[in-house]
Amino acid sequence: MNYRHAFHAGNFADVVKHLALSAVILHLRRKEKAFCAIDTHAAAALYDLEGAQALRTGEAKTGIGRLRGLSGTDLPEALAAYLDCVRQEGEGRYPGSPRIAARLLRPQDRLVAIEKLPEDAAALRSALSEFRNVRVVEGDGYERLPGLLPPAERRGVILIDPPYEADDEFERAVELLAGAHRRFATGIYLLWFPIKFKGTADAFCGEVRTRVPASMSRLDIDLGRPAESEKERLSAAGLLVVNPPFGFEDEMNAATAILSALLGRSAEQPATIKFAAA
Ligand SMILES: C[S@@+](CC[C@H](N)C(=O)[O-])C[C@H]1O[C@@H](n2cnc3c(N)ncnc32)[C@H](O)[C@@H]1O
Secondary structure (H helix, E strand, O other), X not given: OOOOHHHOXXXXXXXXXXXXXXXXHHHHOOXXXXXXXXXXXXXXOEEEOOOHHHHHHOOOOOOHHHHOOOOOOOOOHHHHHXXXXXXXXXXXXXXXHHHHHHHHOOOOOEEEEEEOOHHHHHHHHHHHOOOOOEEEEEOOHHHHHHHHOXXXXXXXXXXXXXXXXXXXXXXXXXXXXXXXXXXXXXXXXXXXXXXXXXXHHHHHHHHHHHHOOOOEEEEEEXXXXXXXXXXXXXOEEEEEEEOOOOOHHHHHHHHXXXXXXXXXXXXXXXXXXXXXXX
């Protein structure tokens, strides 16, 4: 395993993924009843944006860095909540998905965060130590998730965010989601995926739709044609949301209407962030 999220933390794809996670958790908080959040591929949870890894790629600068000026009471609720989580970390630091979830938990809710890489699992444990109702599992998310479902609360969100390093990781992600959904059909699932070729991404989403009998939304973010020097870098990604909460697409559209201009390559080339049919 070579993937280290510290190189990519706070990039355009993280912004949209973490915004969606915040929107889902805010929805779960609307009912008093407790919920459980599970992060199958949690990574380190807290990132130094002035550190060597972040500076080497500069990805955070064109991601969360572009949102620094956003404020005001008229921001969509999910966007305001997400930005609040980021600001609470202080200048130059960025929270990963488990730390965002931990910040948004109420006393009755809980989080299980799984990370396989020992070094990142140790960082994760340290980054989450100040929060209550959080369990860190050093282990394999593919192996551990089935045993956690259904959660005792019977309400919850599961983020599946693999690094897609291995050739079979798309297939494993589909398998994981399909099995999880059989155990916990009413759960809300967020499955992140990179888009290198649109056809491959469409086939992947088609496979998920075939294997998972549930309502689903697909949100894509595309930065458009990269400059020659940026060709190796990811420029599009997607998120499949299984059992999206009522109003989720409207809430995301309100937020992404603000973000597309900010995350774009230039004023003339805004990012395309939209719900896709496939
Ligand atoms: C894309 S990162 C996760 C980012 C995080 N969810 C966030 O949004 O802040 C993927 C993480 O999965 C970890 N990982 C790789 N294979 C794993 C496995 N089988 N089970 C659990 N974690 C794994 C990697 O070490 C890496 O830290």
